[in-house]
Amino acid sequence: MISVEEALERIRQHARPRATHTIKSTDALGSVLAADITSDVDSPPHDKALMDGYAVVASDIAPSVELSILEEVTAGDVPTKTVTSGTATRIMTGAPIPKGANAVVMIERTEIVGDQHAKVRISADGAEPGLNIMPRGQSVRIGDVVLQRGRLIRPIEVGVLAECGATEISAYRLPSVAILSTGNELVSPNVRPSAGQIRNSNGPMLEALVQRNGNAVVNLGVGRDERTDLDWLVQRGLEEDVLILSGGVSAGVLDLVPEVLASNGVEQVFHKVYLKPGKPVWFGVKKDSQGDKLVFGLPGNPVSSLVCFELFVRPALASLSGRKFSVVERRTAHLATRHSRYSDRPTYFPACLFEHEDKLQVEPLAWKGSADLRTLADANCLALFPPSETEFAAGDEIEVYPL
């Protein structure tokens, strides 16, 4: 049996970024840039007013000076007149500064005076050249690399791409995911289970996890422990970049999954990891010229499934998308209460993380094992208890993984 760290290292080696493709930048949220983005414009495109007010010659400005108004320029207009000493142009935020002007006096410091409102009186002691003006190209110059290859596209980047005219971009393809729940005991959530049956909760939960992660998902429903059925479903699942199975990887006689995978060209990379819950987790790869297909066999118990998704599947999906192979965030917290626990494996235990007196504290919940999804729903983290030890005292430092 291998450690969590070793399992992650083996997954990392196979989770290479998918091919790149060209997409609309408005569809690119959550994707990673596969090429640098350069700007085709200066930003701002002209010396630009940062305030509503009057564009003036800075050296004119003195208490109560009166200037003749030349014209009015709003954003979207182009000034037609040159500002010279003794004149001013009314200007709105964002509008281009007229020739000759080198400062903007804010509207609150001005008053219209004279016949036909032809003059403006300024109530300012003076103005530095450049006041309330953003010079052309100060944020971005034509040809500048504004976003580098490898950058994750969040809403701010969508804005930057729009500003620079990058309406189509080259990005790493987001991996698609198929989900297949296996087991004769499973019925759909809308069915009332008969004796010996339970509802398939893993399928919908894994679908939601993948969807929330931003990946396209195909839910193949429930596969029975029967070779022909499983074989067909596994073939369909292998059309996607990643196939996640749940159930069918422990030692039961009907656990056909590894066999069916092998007959479909999926090679086992590891089976069983030294952790709890989740020990029977299985990982394999099918060679493919378009990028290897990754197959995760998660244990059938929903809590084991969730823990294995967070620990193993999520970083793989990130890496396939061109992001860092990033392992779950890990923090250190103090146990809020004593806790007794024995296991030969490191245990990821549903718990509540909270701040108390400026310290991070963690309280393990009354969890009843890997089939107890309801208690996990009340948790906001997993507390990692190291193997072998039995007694943990209040105040002990342990590692936690926020959910």
Next chain:
Amino acid sequence: MISVEEALERIRQHARPRATHTIKSTDALGSVLAADITSDVDSPPHDKALMDGYAVVASDIAPSVELSILEEVTAGDVPTKTVTSGTATRIMTGAPIPKGANAVVMIERTEIVGDQHAKVRISADGAEPGLNIMPRGQSVRIGDVVLQRGRLIRPIEVGVLAECGATEISAYRLPSVAILSTGNELVSPNVRPSAGQIRNSNGPMLEALVQRNGNAVVNLGVGRDERTDLDWLVQRGLEEDVLILSGGVSAGVLDLVPEVLASNGVEQVFHKVYLKPGKPVWFGVKKDSQGDKLVFGLPGNPVSSLVCFELFVRPALASLSGRKFSVVERRTAHLATRHSRYSDRPTYFPACLFEHEDKLQVEPLAWKGSADLRTLADANCLALFPPSETEFAAGDEIEVYPL
């Protein structure tokens, strides 16, 4: 001018949860439950094997005892035979425990022996009653409230709903959002701007922010500073729960937006907030029997828009969805370098937050003002500099808002 806190309080008063509706639980990700969910099943539905192994009478177990094998039960089967002293049933993880048995000995501690493989030899010193068995109903009992009204539905809750047969649920309706960028200077991202023009980066950025937040979004594109056009677009926008405008709320002569809103029945709640960037932010409400429509007028500069979205719009969307009116997370960090800054308003400044020697440190970026979106894209937080002060020393504690 009001403070950020006062602005938030006024928004909160108008951001009441929308009506409830019945939706499929697989479509409910990101929604909030409007009614308690009770289970229609026990979980587990039967005393259940937690390991592959043999179901036995606990008191039989002694080193090298041999037991006759009655039958084999896998998950999904129903046992047909009663286990009595001297007998055992081969059992798989998840399968129902046969009558008479009160412990499961794990497969690794057993060996098949005898003619026709009819017996199993146990290598264990003994077994406590209940060993490797999860009793019926231990996680959930029929009629238990498993998820309470007000609970946000994450992937784990989707799993719990499936387990309990709650395929349709009552949830608060997620507010829909319309986005309208205004300004004569704006052209679409696919157009090369002429003199005086800039591309509309706010529209795509706000659309991405809303989409990422999980809300349906209608992007109305660009409205010119022209009454008839604006009027039509504002009417369309008011069909959604929330209308976000960007631009058109400063003091410029063509800033028609507040007028057009008023003529469409939108009452101003506030205009201008004591912060930088974002001072001209506008908020109003249109009374509606289906739930008041909220209208946010964000400043046209993209950085101001983003700051106002995070500070004001995001908590409103949460509250309309039945979640807490939760203000952006706030942390305290130490300035990594000295910083000079004077403003009469509290300033939210793009910055980088990082850990160094176990301390949270924050480094303000070389930001060129509210039109400089590119620098904001390199930030991972906003650093809040209080008004009036000019010099901040390295090591000073300031508040930061992670992005």
